[in-house]
Amino acid sequence: xxxxxxxxxxxxxxxxxxxxxxxxxxxxxxxxxxxxxxxxxxxxxxxxxxxxxxxxxxxxxxxxxxxxxxxxxxxxxxxxxxxxxxxxxxxxxxxxxxxxxxxxxxxxxxxxxxxxxxxxxxxxxxxxxxxxxxxxxxxxxxxxxxxx
Amino acid sequence: xxxxxxxxxxxxxxxxxxxxxxxxxxxxxxxxxxxxxxxxxxxxxxxxxxxxxxxxxxxxxxxxxxxxxxxxxxxxxxxxxxxxxxxxxxxxxxxxxxxxxxxxxxxxxxxxxxxxxxxxxxxxxxxxxxxxxxxxxxxxxxxxxxxxxxxxxxxxxxxxxxxxxxxxxxxxxxxxxxxxxxxxxxxxxxxxxxxxxxxxxxxxxxxxxxxxxxxxxxxxxxxxxxxxxxxxxxxxxxxxxxxxxxxxxxxxxxxxxxxxxxxxxxxxxxxxxxxxxxxxxxxxxxxxxxxxxxxxxxxxxxxxxxxxxxxxxxxxxxxxxxxxxxxxxxxxxxxxxxxxxxxxxxxxxxxxxxxxxxxxx
Amino acid sequence: xxxxxxxxxxxxxxxxxxxxxxxxxxxxxxxxxxxxxxxxxxxxxxxxxxxxxxxxxxxxxxxxxxxxxxxxxxxxxxxxxxxxxxxxxxxxxxxxxxxxxxxxxxxxxxxxxxxxxxxxxx
Ligand code: SF4
Numbered sequence: 001x002x003x004x005x006x007x008x009x010x011x012x013x014x015x016x017x018x019x020x021x022x023x024x025x026x027x028x029x030x031x032x033x034x035x036x037x038x039x040x041x042x043x044x045x046x047x048x049x050x051x052x053x054x055x056x057x058x059x060x061x062x063x064x065x066x067x068x069x070x071x072x073x074x075x076x077x078x079x080x081x082x083x084x085x086x087x088x089x090x091x092x093x094x095x096x097x098x099x100x101x102x103x104x105x106x107x108x109x110x111x112x113x114x115x116x117x118x119x120x121x122x123x124x125x126x127x128x129x130x131x132x133x134x135x136x137x138x139x140x141x142x143x144x145x146x147x148x
Numbered sequence: 149x150x151x152x153x154x155x156x157x158x159x160x161x162x163x164x165x166x167x168x169x170x171x172x173x174x175x176x177x178x179x180x181x182x183x184x185x186x187x188x189x190x191x192x193x194x195x196x197x198x199x200x201x202x203x204x205x206x207x208x209x210x211x212x213x214x215x216x217x218x219x220x221x222x223x224x225x226x227x228x229x230x231x232x233x234x235x236x237x238x239x240x241x242x243x244x245x246x247x248x249x250x251x252x253x254x255x256x257x258x259x260x261x262x263x264x265x266x267x268x269x270x271x272x273x274x275x276x277x278x279x280x281x282x283x284x285x286x287x288x289x290x291x292x293x294x295x296x297x298x299x300x301x302x303x304x305x306x307x308x309x310x311x312x313x314x315x316x317x318x319x320x321x322x323x324x325x326x327x328x329x330x331x332x333x334x335x336x337x338x339x340x341x342x343x344x345x346x347x348x349x350x351x352x353x354x355x356x357x358x359x360x361x362x363x364x365x366x367x368x369x370x371x372x373x374x375x376x377x378x379x380x381x382x383x384x385x386x387x388x389x390x391x392x393x394x395x396x397x398x399x400x401x402x403x404x405x406x407x408x409x410x411x412x413x414x415x416x417x418x419x420x421x422x423x424x425x426x427x428x429x430x431x432x433x434x435x436x437x438x439x440x441x442x443x444x445x446x447x448x449x450x451x452x453x454x455x456x457x458x459x460x461x462x463x464x465x466x467x468x469x470x471x472x473x474x475x476x477x478x479x480x481x482x483x484x485x486x487x488x489x490x491x492x493x494x495x496x497x498x499x500x501x502x503x504x505x506x507x508x509x
Numbered sequence: 510x511x512x513x514x515x516x517x518x519x520x521x522x523x524x525x526x527x528x529x530x531x532x533x534x535x536x537x538x539x540x541x542x543x544x545x546x547x548x549x550x551x552x553x554x555x556x557x558x559x560x561x562x563x564x565x566x567x568x569x570x571x572x573x574x575x576x577x578x579x580x581x582x583x584x585x586x587x588x589x590x591x592x593x594x595x596x597x598x599x600x601x602x603x604x605x606x607x608x609x610x611x612x613x614x615x616x617x618x619x620x621x622x623x624x625x626x627x628x629x630x631x
Contacts, residue, residue, distance in 0.1 A: 017160050018167055020189045023505050024214025024295035026165050027258060031284070034261075034277035048161070064613045065187040066167060069159050095211050098199065099192035100620045101612055120214060120295035183604070190611035194594075195621055360536050360583035378559060440513045442554065442561060453554070455541045470539035470554075470587075478583045508611055 008054065008080070009138035011043035014130065015053035017073050020102065021060020024120035025087035029059060032123035039127055042134070050076040055133045056083045057126075058112075061093035062103040074110045082113045082133035086126055091115045151175070157492060159188050164493060165262070166504040174489060182484040184477060190508040194467055201462040202228055202437055206301060212469065213506045214295045215258065216447045218251040220469075221300040223445045226380060227456040228302050231437035238382075238424040240304035245382040245419045246317075247291065247299060248445075249412040253324075254283045255448035256409045259501045260335065263402070266498050267344060275331055282324040286317050304429025314420050325413045332406050345398040348491060349483030349499060352396055359478040363450020364408065365500055368393045368400035375446035386418045398499040405501070436460055447472050449501050471506035515552060515563035520574055523553075526564060527577045530555050535562065537577075540587035542595045544622070548572065549595055573598040586610075594621040 018026040033039055033046050047053055050073045062070055074083070085106050088094035092105040106112055113136055116129035153174045159167035167188035173181040193212055197205050209224045210217040222244055229236060236244075257280035264272035284294055290309050291297040299306045309317070335341055351361060356369035366373050367390060374390035376383040391407045393400040437458035444453045450472030457466040480500050484492060518526055538554040538561070545567065551574065553564040568574060576599045578584045589610040591597040596608070596619035612620065 015160075016165075018165055018189075020191050021505065022211045022214040022217070023166065023503065024211070024217065027214060028295060030165065030258075030261075031277065031281070034281075035274050036278060036281045050160075060189070061191075063188070063190060064615045065190070065611075066159065069167065069188065073160060095208060096191045096193070096196070099196050101190050101192040101616050119211070120293075122294065187609075187611040187613065192620060357534070357536060358582065360538075360581070373559070375559070442513065442563070451538075453538055455552070455554070457543060466541070466543040468539070468541040468543075474539070474586060475583060477586060 005138045009134050011045075012054045012130065012134040012137060013045050013047050013052055014055045014057050015047055015050045015073065015077070016057045016059070017070065019058060019060035019066045019070060019090070019106065020063040020096070021087065021089050025059035025089065025118075028120050028123050029057060029086060029126055032126045037123045037127060039130065042127075042131060044130060044134075050074075051078065053077050054081055054137055055130060056081065056110075057086055057130065058083060058090045058106045059086045061089045061096060062106050062109045063101045064103065067103060067109045070106060070109050080137055082136050083110060084114045084116060084126075084129045084133050085112045086116045086129065087121045088117055088119045091117060094119060152180075155489070161493065164497065166502070168502065168504045170484070170492070170497075172484070172489070172492065177489050179484050179487050179489065179492065182481050184481070186504075186508055188508070189505045193509040194469065197467040198464060202458070202464055203302060203432075205464070205467070207298060209467075210296050210298060212509060213471070213503055215255050215503060216251055216449070216452075216506070217295065218247050218297045218300060219445055219447045219452060221297075222248060222381070223443050223452050223454045224456070224467075225300050225302050226445070227441050227443040227454050228437050228458075230441050230443070231439050231456065231458055232302075232432065232435040234303055234430060234432065234435065236304050237427050237430060239308070239426045240428045241382040242419050242423050243305045243309060243428060244300060245386070246309070246416050247287075247297060247305075248381065249416045249419075250283060250287050250290075251297075252448045253409060253412045254280055254287065255501075256405050256412070257283065259405060259448075259498070260331075260409075263498050264335070266493060267341060269341075272331065272334060275327075279324055279327045279331065282320055282327070286320050289313065290317060301429060303432045304427075306429070308428045311423075314423065318417060318420050321413055321416060325410070328409060328413075332409075336403065336406060341402075342399060344491075345402060345499070346395075348398045349487060350395075350397045351479050351482060355482060356396065356479065359482055360475050361450075361479040362475045363447070363472050364401055364404045365450065365476050365479055367391060368404045369396035370394045373451070375444050375451050378444065380445060382419055382422075385422065386415055388415060401499045436462065437464070449473055449503060449506075450476065469506075469509055471503065471509075473500070473503045473507045476500045476502070477507070513552070513563055513565075515565035517565050517567070520566060520568070520572065523564070523566060524575055524577065524580070527553070527580045530562070531580050533557070537581040537583050540584060540591060542591040542597055542621075544595075549597060549622075551591070551597070553577070568597075571598065573600050575599070576601045576603075578603055593619070595619055596622045
């Protein structure tokens with residue numbers, strides 16, 4: 001196990017973007033960062049800057065206006081990177097699937113590595129999803145996962 | 149002439165969980181004009197509500213906003229019930245009140261946490277969220293869900309809270325109230341908080357009227373407007389008075405919300421004490437809504453209005469949702485004009501407790 | 510059929526009525542737009558001391574309606590929204606999003622102007 005692999009698995013920083021969601025999943029994501037669930041025990045830190053981040057956590061689906069923003073954030077992140085789609089909205093647009101302004105899940109816009117289902121996804125599930133993404137990061141051995 | 153710059157604030161911003169973009173026109177550090185750019189969360193829910201039938205809509209409407217999902221369902225169900233001429237059982241009315249107040253509690257906690265975070269008060273943020281988990285646990289024990297309750301249905305509520313669970317709920321809430329007792333003085337008396345928020349973003353009573361402010365924003369400006377005094381659900385049977393502050397600045401809005409948290413605890417206890425016996429839901433078989441109506445309830449953020457028009461079939465003709473943040477955006481623009489750039493995120497925007505997914509639907 | 514107790518007015522009466530309500534201290538709650546058989550129906554909801562008052566306006570297709578934003582500033586969001594979703598023609602807006610408050614050029618232009626089914630039942 002190289003030092004890269006070890007470091008990537010142990011300190012993934014995340015950037016969160018809330019697309020066309022109902023906030024339910026976004027708030028659950030925040031909850032997952034706080035003492036009861038405490039993601040910092042895995043070295044996971046929430047940053048606001050995509051340039052510092054390894055994992056993009058998406059809540060909510062893509063619509064016509066925010067597709068550009070999602071792409072923008074994704075391409076600003078340095079490789080290797082991974083994307084976690086949290087909630088059925090981010091996975092497939094969920095209940096809003098038939099809405100006129102929705103493109104669908106985030107995977108219509110950027111490549112997604114881990115899907116976390118649930119409406120709203122529970123904090124435990126979100127943590128599990130982020131840890132899976134961290135494993136993917138570790139295995140990538142220098143090349144980017146998810147699109148590069 | 150001084151130089152003007154335009155700063156796009158958002159849609160992705162660290163202190164701001166939601167994608168709202170504000171185009172801030174600055175003169176040096178001062179904001180002279182703020183223009184919101186909306187549409188990052190627009191889904192088209194109102195049209196989808198015309199495609200599904202009116203019973204399915206309850207579950208759709210709940211997902212309009214994850215924070216106050218219960219209030220949306222409550223408002224919608226009250227509208228449909230008035231259209232089909234249904235009187236919900238007493239116990240359902242009281243249960244709805246309890247859940248509505250629980251939703252208010254968790255929403256206000258969330259706001260307090262985000263405010264603390266925006267002020268750079270990280271330990272307080274963590275404390276508030278720890279406290280919030282108690283309320284989330286209570287919600288989960290009584291409804292089965294954490295964010296989306298799915299407990300309000302047309303004709304009543306989906307499940308009962310048995311009396312022993314109710315007792316346990318009250319005990320847990322007492323615990324949460326004690327913890328809040330430790331937090332509230334910190335935010336209310338701490339001079340750094342006061343220094344940053346007092347005299348900032350002032351909305352006078354006259355302006356608040358003119359700009360159509362609702363909820364805590366209006367109440368902090370001295371307008372005693374609270375839709376709960378209309379007496380929907382069980383609020384008609386409970387004792388409370390709207391909480392009003394006069395100053396109209398950000399600090400007053402903080403005070404109003406913190407006091408409302410205590411009020412919610414009190415209302416839940418009152419409702420639990422007077423909980424009537426009986427069934428908790430009525431069947432709605434073969435009843436169809438017909439006509440049009442306007443319903444209003446008080447959300448954590450203020451007055452929520454639904455306009456519903458039905459035509460005697462299963463599908464509704466029009467569902468119009470006017471959410472509180474929608475009404476509070478004009479006051480927000482007023483607050484931002486003249487504010488320092490450093491105060492925009494932390495203080496001005498958060499003091500209206502915005503919910504963008506509500507605004508855009 | 511339960512109808513809303515709304516005052517039916519014509520387009521030319523709108524500004525006058527709005528002025529009177531504003532002087533009387535009413536607050537604009539919101540503006541609702543809905544489809545009707547021939548064109549579109551606009552309902553203005555006002556509130557004073559928790560009482561509601563509604564003004565109802567019947568518009569033919571493509572008929573113009575003056576903005577009440579100079580009288581009630583909060584109207585601008587609702588009017589821009591109606592322009593976007595219903596293609597309502599509002600004149601005299603101070604803040605005009607050009608009918609693109611919520612949607613972009615890729616989305617349907619006036620998505621609510623036609624009955625449901627455009628995308629959901631394809
Ligand atoms: S998955 Fe459900 S809770 Fe999550 S954002 Fe979508 S509608 Fe909201």
